[in-house]
Amino acid sequence: xxxxxxxxxxxxxxxxxxxxxxxxxxxxxxxxxxxxxxxxxxxxxxxxxxxxxxxxxxxxxxxxxxxxxxxxxxxxxxxxxxxxxxxxxxxxxxxxxxxxxxxxxxxxxxxxxxxxxxxxxxxxxxxxxxxxxxxxxxxxxxxxxxxxxxxxxxxxxxxxxxxxxxxxxxxxxxxxxxxxxxxxxxxxxxxxxxxxxxxxxxxxxxxxxxxxxxxxxxxxxxxxxxxxxxxxxxxxxxxxxxxxxxxxxxxxxxxxxxxxxxxxxxxxxxxxxxxxxxxxxxxxxxxxxxxxxxxxxxxxxxxxxxxxxxxxxxxxxxxxxxxxxxxxxxxxxxxxxxxxxxxxxxxxxxxxxxxxxxxxxxxxxxxxxxxxxxxxxxxxxxxxxxxxxxxxxxxxxxxxxxxxxxxxxxxxxxxxxxxxxxx
Amino acid sequence: xxxxxxxxxxxxxxxxxxxxxxxxxxxxxxxxxxxxxxxxxxxxxxxxxxxxxxxxxxxxxxxxxxxxxxxxxxxxxxxxxxxxxxxxxxxxxxxxxxxxxxxxxxxxxxxxxxxxxxxxxxxxxxxxxxxxxxxxxxxxxxxxxxxxxxxxxxxxxxxxxxxxxxxxxxxxxxxxxxxxxxxxxxxxxxxxxxxxxxxxxxxxxxxxxxxxxxxxxxxxxxxxxxxxxxxxxxxxxxxxxxxxxxxxxxxxxxxxxxxxxxxxxxxxxxxxxxxxxxxxxxxxxxxxxxxxxxxxxxxxxxxxxxxxxxxxxxxxxxxxxxxxx
Numbered sequence: 001x002x003x004x005x006x007x008x009x010x011x012x013x014x015x016x017x018x019x020x021x022x023x024x025x026x027x028x029x030x031x032x033x034x035x036x037x038x039x040x041x042x043x044x045x046x047x048x049x050x051x052x053x054x055x056x057x058x059x060x061x062x063x064x065x066x067x068x069x070x071x072x073x074x075x076x077x078x079x080x081x082x083x084x085x086x087x088x089x090x091x092x093x094x095x096x097x098x099x100x101x102x103x104x105x106x107x108x109x110x111x112x113x114x115x116x117x118x119x120x121x122x123x124x125x126x127x128x129x130x131x132x133x134x135x136x137x138x139x140x141x142x143x144x145x146x147x148x149x150x151x152x153x154x155x156x157x158x159x160x161x162x163x164x165x166x167x168x169x170x171x172x173x174x175x176x177x178x179x180x181x182x183x184x185x186x187x188x189x190x191x192x193x194x195x196x197x198x199x200x201x202x203x204x205x206x207x208x209x210x211x212x213x214x215x216x217x218x219x220x221x222x223x224x225x226x227x228x229x230x231x232x233x234x235x236x237x238x239x240x241x242x243x244x245x246x247x248x249x250x251x252x253x254x255x256x257x258x259x260x261x262x263x264x265x266x267x268x269x270x271x272x273x274x275x276x277x278x279x280x281x282x283x284x285x286x287x288x289x290x291x292x293x294x295x296x297x298x299x300x301x302x303x304x305x306x307x308x309x310x311x312x313x314x315x316x317x318x319x320x321x322x323x324x325x326x327x328x329x330x331x332x333x334x335x336x337x338x339x340x341x342x343x344x345x346x347x348x349x350x351x352x353x354x355x356x357x358x359x360x361x362x363x364x365x366x367x368x369x370x371x372x373x374x375x376x377x378x379x380x381x382x383x384x385x386x387x388x389x390x391x392x393x394x395x396x397x398x399x400x401x402x403x404x405x406x407x408x409x410x411x412x413x414x415x416x417x418x419x420x421x422x423x
Numbered sequence: 424x425x426x427x428x429x430x431x432x433x434x435x436x437x438x439x440x441x442x443x444x445x446x447x448x449x450x451x452x453x454x455x456x457x458x459x460x461x462x463x464x465x466x467x468x469x470x471x472x473x474x475x476x477x478x479x480x481x482x483x484x485x486x487x488x489x490x491x492x493x494x495x496x497x498x499x500x501x502x503x504x505x506x507x508x509x510x511x512x513x514x515x516x517x518x519x520x521x522x523x524x525x526x527x528x529x530x531x532x533x534x535x536x537x538x539x540x541x542x543x544x545x546x547x548x549x550x551x552x553x554x555x556x557x558x559x560x561x562x563x564x565x566x567x568x569x570x571x572x573x574x575x576x577x578x579x580x581x582x583x584x585x586x587x588x589x590x591x592x593x594x595x596x597x598x599x600x601x602x603x604x605x606x607x608x609x610x611x612x613x614x615x616x617x618x619x620x621x622x623x624x625x626x627x628x629x630x631x632x633x634x635x636x637x638x639x640x641x642x643x644x645x646x647x648x649x650x651x652x653x654x655x656x657x658x659x660x661x662x663x664x665x666x667x668x669x670x671x672x673x674x675x676x677x678x679x680x681x682x683x684x685x686x687x688x689x690x691x692x693x694x695x696x697x698x699x700x701x702x703x704x705x706x707x708x709x710x711x712x713x714x715x716x717x718x719x720x721x722x723x724x725x726x727x728x729x730x731x732x733x734x735x736x737x738x739x740x741x742x743x744x745x746x747x748x
Contacts (some may be wrong), residue, residue: 009527010549010565017534017546025552035558037567 002138011039015046023049028056031077045080049087052077067094075100089117096121098125102129114159115140125169128194144391145170148403150174156181166191172198214272218252225257226288231266248276250307260286263311270382274303280310289315290353296326299367302337308371313346317353324360324389325368341370350410354379364400373407382411441468442479447489450479457495460502463536483535490532493525497541519548523564598701 013021022030022044030044048219057069070092081415088108095101101120106129108116113135115275119142120126126146139164143379148170160182165175166189179185180201187207197216200208205222210233219225250273254260265273292311312318355374362368387404389397401418436690437740442457464480474481500506500514526545533541552564559718562569582671660738 007524008566008568010526011567012538013527017542018528020542020546021549022546025554029554032558033553033561035571036561038570040567040569213631340700 010163010329011037016151019047019331020044021045026055027051027077042082046083047081048083048085050077050085051087051089051091053089053091063094067096068082070094071098071100074104077389085111085113087115088113091117093122094121094349094353096126097123101126101130105129105135106131109135112137114138117142119144121145125167127171130181133414134293138205141419142166148174148178150178153244154181156183158183159170160185162187164189165192168193172196184192189263199237216249216252219256222257224259226259226261227258229256229264230263230269232257232268232272233339234268245303246276247281248281249273249278250277250310254286254311255281257285258286259288261288262291262293264295264386266295269295269297270304273302274301277303277306283310283314286311286315287317291316291322292320293317294321295322295324297323297329299325299365302340305352305367309345312351313349313371316351318351320356320358321354322358322360323367325362327363327368338366338370341374349378351375351379351380355381355383356423357385358388359386360388362387363390363392364396369403372404376407376409376414377409378410379414380410382409382414384417386417386419441473442476443473443491444481445486445491446482446484449488450476451475451488451491453495456504457498460498461536461538463538472680478677484534485528485692487528489525490529493529494536494538496533496542498583501540515544519544519551522548523552588674594703595697 002353014397015306022033027050030047033040033044034042052070053064054070054075056073057066059066064324071262074090084269087110090101090104101118109131116132116135116138118126119126122145125145125147127149128143133150136157137159138157141157141160142162142164144166146165148165148168155176158181161184163182163185165177175196176191176199179188182202182205186200187209188200188202188205189207189211190198190207191209191211193212193214195213195215198214199220201221203221204224206224206226208219208222208225208227209229210217249287252261253273287313292315293307294311297308308323312321355373357379359368359372372387374386376385385401389400396421404416404418439455440452441464442450443453444450459468463482464473468478472478486494487704493526497518502513506514521529528549529546530542530549553561556564557645561567693703
C-alpha cells in the first residue's frame with residue numbers, strides 16, 4: 001500500500017496524533033518504533049496512557065522468569081519515560097505483591113497520575129502501599145484483589161470521580177471514609193465483598209453498582225443518584241439477616257433517591273428490600289424512574305410482591321418493566337393471600353407511561369398470573385408484553401396462555417408475545 | 424444525540440447549502456446537513472458564516488479539496504440515519520484501507536477540523552499498519568529514512584523490550600561494531616609495524632588456538648572474567664594449520680561467543696542469510712589477519728621464551744603447549 005512519491009509524511013503529523021496512534025498499539029510495539037528513524041526515537045517516550053499486561057513480554061513456562069522480565073520491562077520503561085502519565089493500567093497474572101509495584105506507584109504519584117487500574121496476582125492479595133494514597137490527582141481508581149489500609153492522615157482523593165473496588169480486603173469504616181472523603185465521586189462500584197455493612201454519603205454520586213453479600217446498606221445521603229444496580233447474595237442462613245437489620249430496608253436503600261432513573265436488582269435484592277417492610281413510611285415518588293429490572297423475585301413471598309408493587313406504584317413515569325421470577329410451580333405450595341389482589345391491592349391506579357413489560361422464567365404460580373393481570377388492567381398505553389416461560393414449565397404452558405388470554409387489557413394496542421422455546 | 428437534532432432544525436430555517444473554501448482558494452458548495460456533522464464547520468455555521476459564496480467558511484490549511492470530499496463522504500454515511508451498525512463498520516473498514524499517504528493527510532485534516540471520530544478511525548488504521556511489523560517493513564510502508572547513525576543503532580537499545588528480535592539486533596550490531604573496531608585496528612596495525620602490545624596472556628591464547636578472532640577473543644576473555652570459565656575447554660579447537668582450518672574454527676569460536684552473549688534464555692533466531700553474511704565477513708577478516716601467521720608465530724615464540732613462563736592461567740588454558748623453558 002506504499003505510495004509512489006516516497007515521502008515521509010507520517011513523521012510530520014502533530015505529536016498529539018502520533019500519541020493517539022501509539023496508544024492504539026500494544027505497548028511493546030509502541031516502544032519498538034524507537035528504532036524506525038531518528039525522528040521516531042523518542043516519540044513513544046511521552047505517551048500519557050500506559051497499559052501493561054502479560055503480553056508485554058514473551059512468556060515462558062518458568063513463572064519467575066516471566067515475572068522478572070515483566071518487572072524489568074516496566075521499570076525500564078518508566079525510567080525512560082518523559083512527561084506526565086495520566087493513565088496507568090497494570091493487569092497481570094504473574095506479579096504478586098512486590099516491592100517493584102510499590103516503587104512504580106511512588107513514581108506515578110510524582111507524575112500526576114489520574115487514572116489507575118491495578119489488577120495483580122492471583123494467589124496472594126496485593127497490599128496497596130501508602131504511595132497509592134499520595135496520588136492525590138486521581139480521578140479514577142480501579143483495584144482488584146487488593147488489601148487497602150490507608151494511613152491515618154489520609155483524607156480521601158479530592159478529585160476522584162470513579163471508584164471500582166473488586167475483591168478488596170478493607171475495613172468497612174475505611175470504605176465509608178473513603179467515599180465521604182471523595183466529594184466529587186460520581187460512580188461507585190463495589191464487588192464481591194463479604195458481609196459488608198455500609199452507609200453511603202456521597203453528594204455527587206450518580207451511578208452505584210453493588211455486587212456481593214451485603215449485610216446492610218444505607219444510602220444516607222445520595223441525592224443525585226441516577227442509576228442503581230444491585231446483585232445481592234445472601235448467606236444460606238437468611239434469618240440471620242432478619243434479625244440483624246433494623247428498620248425498613250426499603251426506606252434505608254431507596255428512601256433518598258428522588259432522581260433515580262434506572263433500577264436493577266438481582267438475586268436476593270427484593271428479598272433484602274422486603275425486610276422490615278411493615279415499618280415503612282410514606283413512600284417516596286420516583287418521578288424520573290423509567291426502567292425497573294428486578295430479577296429472581298419470589299412470587300411466593302407476599303412481602304416481596306409488596307415491594308415490587310410499591311416500586312411500580314411510586315413511579316408514575318415508568319416506561320419499561322422487566323421482571324423474572326424465581327418461583328417454581330412444581331415446588332409451589334398452595335398460594336395464600338390470593339384475595340389480596342381483590343381486596344387490598346390499590347385500585348384506581350394507572351401506569352400511564354408503561355409501554356414494555358417483559359416477564360421471564362414464568363412458572364404459572366397464581367401470584368404471578370395475578371400480577372400480570374394487574375399490569376394488563378392498569379396500563380393504558382402498554383404496547384408489548386413478552387412472556388418467557390421458565391425452563392421447567394413443560395405441560396403448564398398452555399394453561400398459562402389460556403389464562404393470559406382471558407385477562408382484561410386496558411390498552412387496545414397491547415400485544416402479548418409468548419416466547420416458546422429459547423433453546 | 425441531541426446535537427444532530429439541533430442541526431436539523433437550523434437546516435430547515437436557513438437553506439440546504441453552505442459554501443466552504445479550502446486552502447487553495449477554491450470554493451465548494453456542500454449540503455448543509457452533511458457538513459454540519461463536522462464540528463468545526465458546524466461551529467462556523469452557527470456563528471453565521473458560509474451562507475453565501477462571498478462569505479464562505481474558511482477551512483484550515485491542512486484540508487485540501489480531495490480531503491474535504493473524503494470527509495464529507497464520511498459524514499454522509501455516518502450521520503444520515505438508516506444505516507445499521509454493521510453497515511457502518513464495513514464502511515469504516517473500507518474507508519480505512521486507503522494508501523498511507525492519503526491516510527496521513529486525512530488524519531491531519533480531520534485533526535485540524537477537530538473531527539474526533541474520524542481521527543480515531545484513521546489513527547486506528549495507521550496503528551494497524553505498525554502493529555506486528557518489523558522495523559524494515561514499517562519504514563517501507565511509511566517511507567521513513569533509515570537515518571539513525573551507526574552509533575545510535577549500535578547502542579544496545581536501553582529501552583525495555585525483551586523482544587527477541589531487538590536482542591538479536593543488539594547482538595548483531597555488537598558484533599558488527601567489533602568488526603568495525605577490529606578493522607580500524609587492523610588499519611592502524613598495518614601502518615605501525617607488527618608491533619604487538621598484547622599481553623602475554625593474549626598471545627598465548629592466540630597461539631593456543633583462538634585462531635584468527637584474537638580481538639574477539641580478548642573481549643570474550645574479558646567477559647570470561649566476569650563469568651565462569653566454562654567456555655575455555657570449548658574454545659580449544661585443533662591447533663591452527665591452514666586458513667581453512669582457521670575458518671572452521673572461527674565458526675566454532677563464533678558459536679561459543681554466542682553462548683557468551685546469551686545472558687538469558689532466549690533462542691537465537693538469527694536470520695540465516697544474515698548469519699551467513701556475517702560469517703563470511705568474519706572469515707575474510709580472519710584470513711587477512713592470519714595471512715602473516717607464520718612470521719608472527721616465529722616472533723611470538725621467540726619473545727615468549729625470553730619472557731619466561733606466563734601466569735598460571737595461561738598454562739591452564741592449554742597444557743598441550745609447553746611454554747616453560
